[in-house]
Amino acid sequence: MTGIMASRLKLVLVASGLTALLQPAFAEPPRAVVELFTSQGCSNCPPADALLVEYSQKPDIVALSFPVNYWDYLGWKDTLAHAEFTHRQKDYAHARSDRQVFTPQMIVNGKKSCIGSDRAQIEKAIQTTAKGRSTLPVDIALTEQNGMIIVSITEIAEVAHREAEVWVLPVLRSQTVPIERGENKGRTVTYANVVRGLKRIGEWHGGSARFELPAEAARSGADGYVVLLQAEEDDKPSVILGAAKSAGL
Template sequence: MKRKIAALVILAMCYITLAFTQNKNQKTVQNVKDNGFAVVELFTSEGCSSCPPADALVAKIQREIVNKPIYILAYHVDYWDRLGWKDSFSNSKFSDRQNQYANWLNLKSIYTPQIVVNGNKEFIGSEENTLRKTISDALKSGNENSLDITLQKQNGEELSLTYNTNQKNTGYNLIVAAVIPNAVNRVLKGENKGKTLAHVQIVEQFETINLNDKANGTFKLTLKKLKNQTDITLIAFLQNQSTGQIIAATKLKDKVMHV
């Protein structure tokens, strides 16, 4: 009888040890998987009547981020300007970028509002459930790539920055976007005539930097002149030149005074 009890005790201890080990391993795997990120690029316009719900949605997500690695970029395209209202944030470079995504993702046409996440998934920008699921999946995906940028010096409109990654960047570009946190405009013409529209994470400019396969180095960024002084955020990411896939992203820890 004593031998049976002893055997049962030993089996129980083995089971507990095995369960603890499995649980520990599961936590380790979970931690590895939960180091993803989400670069959310919205293509929008003040001249498009379908865009305000998408603008409101990304503003809602922005309020919920709370230090999560989610990077929202709102590009105001210029092809709706022809309807009578020129979006003051619009830029033909942003329309060109959307057309580039159409090529990367094999789309027949471009439209607004459109969201692209991590360069490889696109959908209508006002689809909240799709956006939330896509962000959640991206955050849970494993990511072994890293990217950091640091501001070394600001001389008026010229910034000197350094970048550092954990690998050579063959076939990838460093994209750096200067982002205005928020703005409100009263629309006087076009499809949104009479509406007051609020925007967040407005891309003022973005630059493509060829890293020449170097894992770290320095680069300069000259900020465009703005009408008013404002703090801007710099968001950077590594993007494949051939597919558009984004493999790492970050933002400058400190905001930059735009003068």
């Protein structure tokens, strides 16, 4: 290979690498966000955890595990649980006015509560909350450049909620936990897309918007991150209008 040809090849590879770096996580918005509230101390949770692993492998689904801590009193402390996730689950219940808090519970698009292991119920909830759309109504594109994450928001369909908050969630892609005590003693459970925190980075008021934050802050030591655009009602989480996930999730 001549020096000129090698130089051209290097330029092509560099250009291709930059293009890949700047590509959004989704070519189009996902069709749903599913949030599983689960616990290592819950004997009914492993089938739901396995189902969430399946959903995490679908490119058009944002699947998240939220380990809760209210079963810790049984004697086995959930090693991934956080009180903030329990608070989020209870806020959802108050927002729906049904006060139903249980594990495994799946919340679909911020609105519908389902049994976390009931695939048919979850699929029906996805269709119901989509309201005839094939994707969420607001597009979120993610790019990374010079150590910064750029979150670009574009409204692609009319939405009832014109006010929403932008959240970044650090996520562990997969965690396998051997459970030594409690109802699941002796089992080894794999959890997909385990959320490690909730960080509010701004407000959205309809139309197009742009937000930036350091990539290190978004990951916070996790494998990747998810961005949610979520409306609120009476200071409680409501419908999810848009979502995106970083590469590899």
